[in-house]
Amino acid sequence: MVKIILLMIFLCLCSFIMLTQQGQPVSGIVVSSADLTPVAGARVRFPGSNDFVLTNAQGEFTLFTDKPNGSFVTLAAGKRGWFNKRRLFAVGQNDTIKMDPLPEEDNPDFIFQSPAFCRNCHAGLFNQWSESKHARATTNSMLKQIYNGTDVNGNPGVYPGFKLNFPNEGGDCGDCHAPSAALRTPGNTEMNDVWNSNSIDTAGVFCDFCHKIDDVEVNYATGVNGSIFVKRPFPHKRDINYGQFDDVTTDWMGGTYNDVYEKSAFCSGCHQYANRYGVIVDDTYDSWAASSFAAQGLQCQDCHMRPNSDSIFAGGIAAADAVARDTNRVYSQFFKGTTPAFMDRSAKLAVEKTITQNRLSLKAMVTNVGAGHKLPTGVSFRNMFLVVKAENNGQPLAQLEGDTIPFYGGVGDPAEGNWSGLPGKGFTLFTRNETTGESPTTNWFATEIIYDSRIPAGKTDTSSMLFKIGKNALANVQIQLVYRAVYKAWADAKGWDMREYVMIDTAFQIQFDESVREPEKYALHQNYPNPFNGVTRIKYDVPENDQTVSIKIYNVMGQEIRTIENSSKNAGQYTATWDGKNSKAQTVASGLYFYRMIAGKTIQTKKLLFIK
Structure with missing residues (x-):
């Protein structure tokens, strides 16, 4: 009996300590403002806190604060499909948060706000976006030239060009590159009209468009033509701005929590699609979904929108109404991808080398260690090369057998970056148009995939080469892994910068030892x-x-x-x-x-x- 009493006293003390550590309870219920029914699964937190609780089936919740009973605290609630809401609560007393449901319909006549409008409150994030490729998604000069079939000097008829293949169509480029315009003409937006409009449609992939995205369906449609779905407010109604925060509660802003903004599915709308022939010419999302990155829960945003100290939460006229958050919760708007920092950590090279008799054997193993998708990825004309140079006294060693760089590495003088036929390997999504025989071809004109030599996340590609080497020769070997944003022949015709980047560069010497004999048997x-x-x-x-x-x-x-x-x-x-x-x-x-x-x-x- 004494043991039972002591156990009860111990449990009471534990409960008291736990309550003391948790602080004072702040409890309440979240309901719909429309009919006062409970809202289950709503996220409730102290604004700016990293922690939140979910309401139960009855809409009930409890948080704890170190403030005394009778004092006041502010709570914020959010749930997908509802406007975020904040409410002042008295500690120790139950209260109610009434959330407003989002409208069911989209307003197709809505006029988007300029990014400059957003800069008034989010100058830091605006500056990041201004330096990103999203800001130049519409006005990019390469896009104009590849769309119309011109070169850098405006000369017409220079392949590749969408208009050279389909002169009477607008095409689906705008579905991702000019999404606000493509909402009016999905799948067939005339980009020249966009460029001549001097309207918000030339702003690329901008703030107000992205934050009006209600849902993204993972499929092979192009952007707003079947994958990205928006919801825009009607006149004289509250604005709608989706995002990953449930504690953005400024009424006029219309903040609404949407978990798709935290998932790779959000990016799939424009980074995975099939062309008119049903050929999947961008499988970035699929290759991520099959990777260990996805298995670990790492999303696109975790790498390409990684928070940094410049991820400023607010400023300007909204500073008084802003919430100070942990900057690790605020995504960067640079949208970094093929930058030196990313490229340098994306691959690893290991080399095995043996020399016997008069032969030098090299085995190069390239592993995709840092990209959560295939390497390279994106549009089908991106390419990467393993470039091997083996020389003795400045003269190339004769390659007896093994891998060589395909013709899309450039035909001509190697000193000018033409590597076709040299020792090495090419990595690309190699497509063809069956009617014209053109190969490689563009993402809009491909009717079939001939091969896919890109390296999946976490996988290793092995190349082997065998060279002839003279007695007592000293072989100088250089091995590089090089990324190119476009095929060499196209870049030469257009006058483009290929944006070539050396990801790995290693060199070594190996001496032929006449005493080393090739084995005669196992x-x-x-x-x-x-x-x-x-x-x-x-x-x-x-x-x-x-x-x-x-x-x-x-x-x-x-x-x-x-x-x-x-x-x-x-x-x-x-x-x-x-x-x-x-x-x-x-x-x-x-x-x-x-x-x-x-x-x-x-x-x-x-x-x-x-x-x-």
Whole structure:
């Protein structure tokens, strides 16, 4: 009995401590202003706080504050489909937040506000957007030239050009590049009319348009022509401005929480689409959805709109009504993508090199480590190259076999950036028009995909090359990974800057050693040291190129412990290592083990002894 009483006292003390730590309760109910029915699933928080609670099925909620009973606090509530609402609450007393539902209809006659209007309150964010590609989505000179089929000097008839293929159509470019205009003519917006209009439609992808997006359906439609859906207010009604904040409660602004602004689905509206022939010419969203980034919950916004110290919450005339938030919750409006910082961390290069007799073998492994989608991604004419230069005394080594750069790397003088036929590889979404035979072709004219050599997120592409090298020669090797925004031949014809960027640049020297002989047969050598208690090395010989070699460790029961080698090798001598751990990175027991090599039709097994 005494134990029960002591337990009850302990539980009461715990409850008291918890309540003391939580503070005083602020409770209430969220209802619809239209019919006073409870609003379940509404987010309620102290404005600016990182934490919120959700209302239950009865619309009820409780928050805690360190302020005393009888004092006043402000709460904000938001839910998708409702205008955000704030309310002054007395601590210790229940109260009600009445939320207004959004109108059901869109006003197609709405006239969008200029971005300059938004600058009055959000100067910092406006300045970021002004430097972004979204701000130039309509007025970009390359867009004009690729749309009309002109070069940088305005000369007509220079391919590629949408109007050269479809002279009597407006096309779907405007669905993403001039979305406010395309809302009136989805799928067939005449861009020349937009450029001549001197209207809000030339502002690109701007503030008021984006914050009027009610929903984005993940599909293969282009922008406002079936993927992006907006809701615009009617005259003399409250404005509508969607966003990721549920505590933007300025009445005239019409702030409304919408969780799609925090998801990659929002970006899919213009970064995934199929053309008129049903060819998916931009699969950025799909490739993200299949990646480990998506599995970890990392969204497009987490990388391309990463908050920074310049993500200012408000200023100007709205400063008095603004909410000071954690800047980690405020997205940057630079919309960074193919910038040096992004490109530098997107890929990793590993190189294996062997030299035997008069042959230099190189294996280059490019891994997409930092892009949460294929590399490269976006419109189909973006391309990337692995460029390998192997020389002796300034003269290129003769390539005997292996990967070479395809013709879209540029035909002509290598000194002018033409790499076709040189050692290396190209990465692109290679398309063709079956009627004309044109390949590669543009995203609007492609009737089929010939191949997709881009590197998915987290995956590795391997290239192999074999060169002839003279006796006692010193080979100088340079390997670069280079991004180009457009195909070389098109850039030359148009007079464009390809926006070429060297993502990786590595160089090394390798000396031909006449004493090193190419193996005549497969051989698995005895490990050294043996016995061992740290790391042991296992040498093996491969006499042929492009042979898959597997080396596995087994215990005396014949159970597989670990695979220490499983890859394709060219002719040469190699070394594998084992650190005495199994496939789960656990140190194995002391004792006798076997290691087995399988290469081609050859199987060889030897013993080793591990001692802790």
